Amino acid sequence: MTLLSLAVPATAGELSFSSPIDCDLNGPCYIQQYVDHDPSKDASDFTCSGLSYDGHKGTDFALPTYDMIDSGVDVLASASGVVAGVRDGIDDVRYSPDRAAILKGRECGNGVVLRHPDGWETQYCHLRKSSVTVVRGQSVQVGDVLGQVGMSGRAEFPHVHLSVRHEGKVIDPFDPDGTIICGEAENDTLWTDQPPYRAGGIVRIGTSSAVPEFTDIRANTVAFPNTGSDALVIYAFLFGTQKGDVIHLSLQGPAEIVIERDITLERSQAQSFRAIGKKRGGEGWPEGEYTGTATLLRADKVIDSENLTLTLP
Template sequence: MQQYPDMDAGGGVADPLCGSQSYDGHKGTDLRILSMKDMEEGYAVIAVADGKVLRIRDGEADHLVETEEDRTKIAGKECGNGLVMQMENGYGVQYCHLRKGSLTVQPEQDVRKGDRLGEIGSSGLAQFPHVHITVSRNGEPLDPLTGRKLSEGCTSAFPQEASLFSRDIVEKLDLTKPEILASGLAGTPIDHQALVEEGPPPQVSSSDELFVAWAWFANLKKGNTIKLILKDARGNTLIDHTSEPLDRDKATFSAFAGRKRTLPPGRYEIDVSVKQGDTIARSASLVAIVQ
């Protein structure tokens, strides 16, 4: 889950639980996959409930919007490829940024919950491949996490039974913590934009002239620090790097630290952690086998 609706009606930003996992004027919920390369594998977008398709759009190219010129080219078609569905009790849902040529439904078609509608793409105003879902009731946008109207503003606590998501999904969502999207041990420095294009880089080999421990994050907070530790099979520390505190919130971010020398074949352990002060907000560990 990359971003949530903006519940601040003014010029500020507030996600549903009064955090910062949104941006000004965002009315939907963004569910992402890692990269454009992953998009080629085909990730299904399915109907969230029974309903009728009202209208669709297909044929818009999948790309990443990086410049103002890119934005100008898609003006008026920011949703890219997508569809609008009408459901019971006044509920409606709009899906945006679907993959070109992937839509499987037509206007006036009835669909059932779980039916395939298309695939996650990067059409329209998209900086990463994802599906944007806007939920409304009687024409007024809602936040599906809390079930509240966007106009009602954020809340620091809400009854889970009010959520439009199932209970097991709500229990897995934590807007207070960052996400570690991926991490590893590579043989080249990390290019952040290349991560979105190609996904994680190849693992280092014993013939590479340098090695780096790296990690890719979503929804970091101002003041977070990133710690990367690399140890060999004997427990010797090869990398122990802590970043400077972030100067602002980061929707996506990557970090790496390394050494300019070859890495002998063997088993290595990478530990990644995100800290806020002395508190660990998120951590992950993985093992890399170098050949």
């Protein structure tokens, strides 16, 4: 009965994994970094693109802004297994080098390790303080809540870092056999439903009355403009941009285009933002509906685009 063997999936003997974050990875959430496949000091993700950093041993599933930590986004078990270790109690503070000593040996922050059959293990890092809901020795099913996404440990942005290991060896779930074919996703990944690959993009866009601080963009605390604002500004928060990318920003008022510009990015950056604005003349800004757009282009191709509308109070 050879027909029966055809029904065996290609990943027989391997586990399959589901997303560890209860959030849409086509936005608002996104994958910031993948496993590093480059043995040198440089870094390369599984498509030979730069969404990684040297020595990165997992995949980072990111929240767009800090306030979503407070809203509470669940971290989910990517596969069924038994809890092999937990840690909690570490503050959700954005990492800076002066915290390296405090965090030595606790770079993962608040985390959970799950042991799965046949030598597989998953580890979830940077969970929100006091959010871990499982205990050592507990059995969990795929999709069960382990805790919530935070920024504890060595994390510069809110995310859950997922490491997958087999017999102690790091495995990239997007490229389990470790053979990279540049620009192509593997057919034989470890995902039940493969998360989308976004080669950089727009995390979010917004408007304000002055060029905002990046801290406020990350925290989602940028003040909105009004008809009396000294200036009108539109900004785009970007991830995984490459040197030569172009960000097109525009803000259209009720009657006319207020501002519009193309900005060429001069270096590759994991996270950045760009803003354009215009100072107010004598009178206030007209009332009515404004439309903002941000479009990210790479080699003249649109790779991401976002819109907003607002009515100035």
